């Protein structure tokens with residue numbers, strides 16, 4: 235008996251070859267085990283358990299048809315082949331579309347049913363698939379997905395690799411790196427599921443399930459790979475469904491279903507790998523030798539018995555002698571700019587992926603259907619184009635572009651008016667006689683007088699973080715009684731405090747509270763509401779009074795006792811859901827309500843005003859969020875029965891869509907068939923939020939005046955500044971006929987882009 239085994243890499247992210255050799259050696263002591271590799275950097279080639287070594291040229295150089303022919307001859311001659319890598323299995327499936335009796339890996343049909351991330355074949359198993367979206371979606375919609383799942387998301391390649399991306403700039407960097415390594419844009423973004431990792435491994439031959447076994451990871455490496463595990467039987471109900479599926483997809487070979495078990499005991503399927511896992515021998519140690527069962531089924535030759543030694547296994551690190559004929563390769567050259575060198579893919583999988591994309595585009599390009607992850611507003615479209623709200627187009631068409639000096643911010647009248655109007659109506663709708671809901675416009679987000687005026691006209695209060703902002707609000711027409719004062723620097727600059735009572739002041743620290751009580755005692759400061767801002771527990775913040783330790787909490791309780799008794803007491807917290815995510819914001823809100831309830835009990839003061847801050851991404855606040863608001867009010871009422879007023883302080887939810895940035899193309903240069911570089915007269919000085927969220931971009935057709943959204947493509951838009959990181963878009967396509975002088979419009983620039991833009995490079 236001769237068995238060819240591939241996938242010998244034995245580093246921290248190992249392949250199963252060595253485990254396969256160990257398990258088969260027990261079952262067939264006299265078999266000739268041949269290790270197959272494509273790189274002399276795979277340490278497993280030195281494993282003494284292989285009787286022979288078949289070291290091939292690297293994947294990028296292999297003559298694939300000739301190699302396929304060679305393997306056909308081996309199989310026809312009676313040898314067996316167990317593939318230890320996904321992509322080799324995929325390639326073999328293309329060489330043997332209907333399988334081969336001696337090829338112990340799955341046929342093409344089976345493979346097509348286990349494609350990540352949807353894994354069609356899982357139906358019937360008690361497993362769910364974590365929500366995911368294809369990166370075909372527009373950046374706008376991808377960002378929405380990340381917010382929805384609290385930035386606990388994984389960007390995954392189609393075959394290998396998953397990277398947690400915790401912010402937008404990280405997402406963009408990882409996306410371009412993965413797309414390059416795996417020669418595909420077909421990536422997907424999947425929500426993280428918290429829980430413990432477990433797997434089911436199986437072996438099957440010609441559609442018959444030979445055996446399966448469960449393993450829980452008990453120790454993990456830094457990349458989450460198994461280091462130790464425990465092995466148990468698969469419950470019969472699960473095995474029965476698996477048996478049916480295996481028959482249905484006519485599976486041959488090994489497989490591994492990787493899962494997470496969440497705290498509610500629900501299991502989530504991450505991947506169905508078309509090969510045995512690297513821990514295959516761990517199950518053999520527990521007495522379940524699946525490679526042996528597979529070979530026995532294929533050859534009819536009875537395997538020697540495998541005896542169970544332990545239900546638990548662990549890995550160790552072993553030094554082994556290097557085979558004399560295969561001395562260690564020269565040290566790899568450090569790649570430019572890197573530290574050390576990359577041993578990430580010693581088996582050449584990226585090279586194979588690139589070749590397979592060219593050879594078998596149909597095999598490699600199955601499209602990713604979205605898994606209940608789209609952001610719910612129906613805006614998602616393929617080819618990366620985000621929906622542009624009609625009011626944007628209306629407002630942008632009304633601008634006079636011929637006279638326009640660029641770069642320049644465009645104020646979108648009807649869009650802005652509509653946003654404030656909707657916010658006012660919503661507050662009105664969720665208010666009740668006992669519970670008033672009001673908005674305070676956060677001036678710092680964009681202090682443009684037109685927005686402050688809209689806030690005034692829409693019945694908002696003005697939320698200020700400095701006395702200069704208070705003065706601006708008063709200048710636009712607000713009365714002191716409509717002003718809310720917040721933040722750590724609210725007394726700056728001195729001498730600008732209104733003489734009449736303001737609506738509310740929230741103390742940002744104990745020191746601030748002492749100052750406020752002193753100012754209240756002298757009559758210098760008058761306010762209807764005196765309150766405290768709470769520092770969010772467990773989520774890092776520099777603002778508010780902390781309550782993480784009993785000492786801090788006591789200091790807070792004692793200090794609240796100092797606030798003027800004849801005033802209304804309020805509590806404020808602010809943590810941007812645009813950063814921490816929508817789900818997490820709700821957790822925080824609930825937790826804050828409970829803290830408030832404790833504060834009421836311990837201080838004996840009733841909380842009558844609750845200020846829940848701002849920090850909402852526009853789409854998370856407007857469309858279809860009315861129910862959320864109602865829910866928030868209901869929760870507040872249930873936990874804090876004395877609350878009579880809830881203040882929300884939207885800033886960017888209103889300001890961000892209200893302005894766009896117009897810029898002109900200065901120069902367009904084709905670098906290659908693929909890439910184009912264009913220089914614009916705008917820059918990150920006008921779009922400082924470029925790194926934090928995507929902007930929807932339009933190009934204005936100079937001849938027709940038509941506004942076209944930019945699709946995804948291979949053009950980089952570089953800003954006018956002489957700064958390496960001044961790039962305002964990295965993956966767009968300029969429409970046919972675009973020329974220097976044409977106007978590009980970056981929407982969604984009316985929040986911190988506008989207020990934090992700086993003067994730079996203008997002489």
Ligand SMILES: *Cc1c(COP(=O)(O)O)cnc(C)c1O
Nearest residue numbers: 676679720848849850883885886
């Ligand atoms: C900045 C700020 C807001 C508004 O935040 P956005 O992210 O612009 O919505 C609201 N309240 C306070 C106290 C703030 O400091």
